[in-house]
Amino acid sequence: MKLHIVPGSPSSRKVEAVIRHLGLEIEIQEHNFFASGLRKPTYLALNPNARVPTLEDGDFVLWESNAITHYLADRAGGDQLFPRQAQAPAAIVRSQFCELAHFNRAFGVLAFETVAKPRRGLQTDAAAVALAQAELARCAPVLESHIMGREYLVGDAVTLADYAMIPFEGYRSLVPFDWAPYSELNAYFDRMSRLEPWVRSKRIPLPAAA
DSSP: OOEETTOOOOHHHHHHHHHHHHHOOEEEEEOOOTTTTGGGGGHHHOTTOOOOOOOETTEEEEEHHHHHHHHHHHHHTTTTTTTOTTHHHHHHHHHHHHIIIHHHHHEEOOOIIIIIHTTTTTOOHHHHHHHHHHHHHHHHHHHHHTTTTTTSSSSTTTOOHHHHHHHTTGGTTTTSSSOOOOHHHHHHHHHTTTHHHHHHHHOOOOOTTO
């Protein structure tokens, strides 16, 4: 199998952390977003959305990071990261839908508009920032309440839900959002930031000229 990523991409890092957690041997192919690496015809033939990550497994090509993590957990076998007892599968998928549609959608906009864009000399969209702040302010108390008294989002061990929720944890101190009221959420992100597969999955973004 081969995984196509952009170094520094939170979604790419999510999948690579899952690969490391599962102990899978998968080739990693890096692409340079800022040098139009995802717009090359060879890559567009794999993923016409021109996004990462993309997984190749023989003739089978899969994109969307959460879908890829499910596929990898199935390929690894057993219940690692996706326990199938009782309501656990539904709870994991619920967390993935929530982070994708709400929490990390807003968090990701803040990271892109207020961190990534200024680093590249691009103008921040103030309206997009305001909308993202409002959505994050709505979602953060919900997640704060859910994680209270828990180590992990689902059950008593790390699952795909946790790897789905944490891709932007390193941006907390960089984005214009007040995290102070959310002690449980901050403690959760701090715990997850120390997960060995997550630590080992960090990559330095490629320079624009690479």
